[in-house]
Structure formats: C-alpha cells, structure tokens
Amino acid sequence: MSDARPKRATEPSGPSPTEPGTALRVAVVLLVAASGAVETISFTALDHVFAGVMTSNLALLGMAVGRAQATGVTAAVLALAGFGVGAAVTAWFTRRPRGEVTRWSPPVLWSLAGEALLLAAGAVTWALLDGAPGPLARDVLQCGAALTMGIQSGAMVAAGHAAAPTTYLTGSLATYIVKGVGAGRPNRWVPARLAALMVGAAASMAVLRNAAAWAGVLPPVLVVCALLAAGVRRGGAAGPAR
Template sequence: MPGAQGLGPGTADHVALVLLAAASGAVDALAFTVLGHVFAGVMTGNLALLGIAFASGHPIDLTAPLVALAGFVAGIWATALTCRGCAADTRPGWPTRALLCLAAETGLLTVHASIWAGSGGVPGRTLREVLLCVAAVAMGGQSAAMLVAGRVARPSTYFTGSLATYVARNAGVLSGASDRWVPVRLAALVAGAAVAAVLHRWAPAWAAVPPPVLVLAAVLITTYRHTRPRPAAIPLHKG
C-alpha cells in the first residue's frame, strides 16, 4: 500500500510506550524520594545535582548522582551492544533484540522489587546504592531499547524533547503533525510516580512492584500485536 511506510506505530505500540512511561515515572519517584534524591532515568537532572554536590563541598553528596550516572551508562552500553545491527531485523514492529532487552529490564526490575520488599521498603544506605544502581541500569537499558526500535518507538524515560516538540508543533513553529500521544505518555509518567509514592506511604514493601509489571505488560502487548495472525482477506466476486 503506497505510503504505508509513513504511518505511525499502531495503537498497541502507543499503549506499550504509555506503560513504559508509567514504569519510568514509578522508578524515578522511588529513586528520588528514597534512594538518594536523584533520578534513575533522567540524567540531565542528575548532572545538575552533581554540579551542586561539587559546589557544596560535601563529597558524600556525590555518591548518589555518580551511581545513577554509572548505572544508566552501563544499561545503555549493554543494550547497544546487544542490539547492534537491529536495523537489519526484518521483524515488523520493535526489533526482537530490543524486546529481549526490555524483557531483561523486566528481570532487573523484578530483582529490584524483591530486594526492595526484603528491606520492607526502608533500605539502608548501602542497599539504597545497590537499588539505585539496578534501577539506573534498567532505565538506561529501556532508553537504549527505544533508540534502536526505530520509527515505532518514542522516548520513554525522558520527555523534555517530546514536550518541547509537541508544544512547538501545536504553536505552528514546526511542520508536521504533532504526536497526540505525548500528553498521554506525560500523564502516564505522572500517574506512575503517584502510584509509587502512594504505595511507599501505605505499603512500602510493595512500592517497587508496579515497574516490572508495567514493562512486562508493554513487552507482551507489542509482541502480541506483531505476532498474531492477520485475518484472511475475503475475496470479492463480481456479481
């Protein structure tokens, strides 16, 4: 069909991205409120916090942003190596290796949730650094998986560029249709963070459970979307 290659991702892909955004919001909420007042998936903010820590003259304040930055870079690096050559993947939708990396992220976040639950939702200092590193690796992997997923993917851990582009296009500064799912992903980010915060307040041991569940749901949705058989075409007969 002419022009089909120019179509955006299907609804299932958009829903998967919304779920990933919600997972990112939940992870960052816990990282900021419990694991050292830094983010697991927003490195721009962490670099600013790193500069503030340098200026404060308190070396101990450097630990959390450095751990988060190192974990995030490690997650990107591992996923990039795994997904090298994904452009040659002929599978429709998200490349198989990108989905495998998201499945690995689900495993990491499950480990994260298990350690979190074992601490009762109140980890000590050393355990906080371990949990922060695991969360940052997972978010780095998710970010890299979206980078290699091609036209069907969008950022799911950082949204400054998405928000700027959305506003600029709606203001008529940029050409092209705006992505109507941007506000939905932003709302999902906020909702994920809110759910994690509420859980940490009322059931702290369970606060880290939503992220692996959300990422797994995203993987299953997009996998099913591109593997289910298409309905057979009904032949047309001239009467």
C-alpha cells in the same frame, strides 16, 4: 473511441504499514509509566537523584560538588554510571538487527525482558528490606534502578521510528508544542505519554506512603504489560510509536 475520463486514484483500503499502530503506542505509554514509578522510588526513597534523567543528575552532581557533599556526589555518580552501563550494554546487544518501523526487533524485546527481570529482582530486594534499605543497599538499588532505565532508553533508541523517548520527555514536550500545537498538527499520544509519567509517579508514591515494602512491584509489572502490548500484531504489523 477511447474513454478519456480521468481515472480516480485508488483509495487505500486500510492503514499504511508505516502509519502509527496502537499496539506499540500503548507499549511506549506503559514504559513511560514504569519510568515514572522508578523515578519516584529513586528520588524520594533512595538518594534524591533520578534513575533516568541524566541531565538533571549532572546538575545535582555539580551542586553536590559545590556544597562539598560527599553523599550527593556518590549518588549522582552511581546513577550516571548505572545508566551508562545499561545503555552501552543494550547498544552492543541491539547493534546488528535495527528496529523496523512496524515492529520491535527481538533484541529490543529481549532487552526489555532483561529490564523487567532486573526490576523484579529489585522489587524482591526492596520487599525483603521492608522498604527501608540501609546506606549500602540504597547505593546498590540506586545503581540498579539507573541501570534499568539505561536499558530501557537504549532499547527505545534501537527501536528507531517504532518507539519514542520514555525516560526523558522534555524534548517530546518541546516538539509537541512547536511542531504539534504550533503547526496545528498535535499528536494525541504525546500528552498520553506525559500523563502516563505523572500517573506512574503518583501510583508509586501512593504505594510508598501506604505500603512501602510493595513499592517496587509496579515498575516490573508495567514493563511486562508493555512487552505484552508490543507483541500484539494487528493486520500483520504494529506501527511506530512516534
């Protein structure tokens, strides 16, 4: 007689290749911390606009126009232009190889490496100016800071499901509340990213207050650490960061 007992489904011996991997999740958290550090310098030490939150800059631009404040208009426009150029160049550079779920494509990694180099150049310039740039230098640094955040945002979009937002987290917070807490499936990495934003901003502010000339060092260091984390491959692949 044939064995009529139902066969048990084979249990997976390890994590699915499409499940989130720690390496890329940590890389995304580090990039969020870097963006928090950049935003602190941009808003408090440059011209009171954001380097990566363009919706807020549009509001700031509208307020500056309403007050007929030329300085505020210039700063907001420079930030918007820098971010747009950074995102557009990254979109062009990464348009062919699409990021996979299990890893970041080489163009994404090279884009982030370019961001780190630009941030390092800004840090050197900031140090040479002793943390007190003049009006022209502030404009250049403001546009450059927004350029790096545009590159980072573009790289994360190009990485697709292997990444998550790193410069603007309002949507992440709303999704976490509605689809996570509200549906009983909270993702612990969303609070980790939100905390990283605050930690990066706090650390940058502390350096600005106590050693202003070194304030630009933290963002490139964090981006380099993110690149190193993204290069960690466990079990042949790292998973998505969502």
